[in-house]
Amino acid sequence: MPKVSALDMPDVPMGQLPEHLQLQRTRVVCKADAPIHTEAIQYSGAYASMGVDNSLQLESFCNNFKIEVIRLTEDEIEFDMIGIDASLANAFRRILIAEVPTMAIEKVLMVNNTSVIADEVLAHRLGLIPLNADPSLFEYLSENDSPNERNTIVYKLDVSCKKGGPRMTVKSDQLKWLPSGSELEMTPPNQSAKPKSYTSFSCSQDSMPEFSKKPLGVKHEDIIIAKLGPGQAIELEAHAVKGIGKVHAKWSPVSTAWYRMLPEVVLLKDIKGDDAEKLVKKCPVNVFDIEDLGNGEKKAVVSKPRACTLCRECIRGVNEELVELRRVKDHFIFTIESAGALPPEVLFTEAVKILEDKCDRVISDLS
Structure with missing residues (x-):
C-alpha cells in the first residue's frame, strides 16, 4: 500500500481514514472479473501517519463482537458473527466438522x-x-x-x-x-x-x-x-x-457447516425508468426492487442485499459503473446443519468450548 500522509489530505481529521482507505480496510469489492481488496490489513502501524491504530485490542473486540441468530430450526441454525476475522470463523467451521464428538x-x-x-x-x-x-x-x-x-x-x-x-x-x-x-x-x-x-x-x-x-x-x-x-x-x-x-x-456431527461474508450492494447512481426494470430482471434472487417516485417515474432500490449470491449478473455490461458489489470483511453469515445427533445451537457451543480449551493449552505452554 502506498504511504499516505495526513498532510496530503487536510480535509480528513486525524484519527479518521479517508473514504477510499476505509473501504479497502473493511470491504472486499467484487468486480465483474475478480474481487479486489481481499487481504486483511494486519500490520498495527499501517495507518499510524493518520493517527489510526490498526492493532487488535481485546477491549475493542469485546465491545464490538456480537452474534445475532437469524434462523433456528430443529436441524439448522443461521446466525451472524460480527466483529471477527475470517481465520476465527474458519476455526469454528473446522472444529464443527472434525473435532466435536x-x-x-x-x-x-x-x-x-x-x-x-x-x-x-x-x-x-x-x-x-x-x-x-x-x-x-x-x-x-x-x-x-x-x-x-x-x-x-x-x-x-x-x-x-x-x-x-x-x-x-x-x-x-x-x-x-x-x-x-x-x-x-x-x-x-x-x-x-x-x-x-x-x-x-x-x-x-x-x-x-x-x-x-x-x-x-x-x-x-x-x-x-x-x-x-x-x-x-x-x-x-x-x-x-x-x-x-x-x-x-x-x-462428524454436521452434514455441513459454512460461512460467507455479509453482502453489501451499493447503487453508485440513480437507476431509473427502463434501466431500473432491466436491472431488476437481471438478478435471479430478487436483490433489487422498483420504487415508485410518482408521476410515472420509477427507480431501482436494493431491497434484499443479504440474498445476493455474487452471480455478478447485475454488474456485467453497462451496469458495471452503476452498481458495486461488496462484502463486509468482519461480518460473517454462519450456517450449521446438524446431522441429527445434537441440536445445531449445542454444536456451536461445543465448538466454542473446544477452541477455548485449545487457547488455554497454548497459554499454558507459553507460560
Missing part, C-alpha cells in the same frame, strides 16, 4: 447376511446412521478398555424376508437397542473356558438415570439400510462408540 457404529458383528449387500458395505452403511445419543454422557473407548455401559451402545438387527413373499425394505427403525449389552458370546480359546460376551456391562443402561428417560435409538427411523428378496436375511449386532470427525466422517 458424537456416537457412531464402529464395530459390526455379522451373524448372518444373505442379502446382496456385502458385509463390509453393510457395516459402512450402518456407521453413517445418526444415533440419538448424547456423546457427553459417554467416555472414549481406548484400545486398553473393555466395552462397558459407559463407552458402548449395542444395537441388534434381525430381519428376514419370507420365501414366496414380496421384497422387503430394511429401515433404521429396525435397529433395536440392547441396554444390557451384547447377546453374542465369544468363542472360548479352549473348550474348558466359559464363553464370554463381547461387552462387559455391569448394569443395564436403561436403569441408569441419564438413559432411562430417553432411549438410545436412531435419530431418523426411515433411513433405508438394505432391501431383501424372498429367502434373504440379515442378523447382526452393532456396537457404537464415541469419536470425532477427523478420525472418520461418520463421527
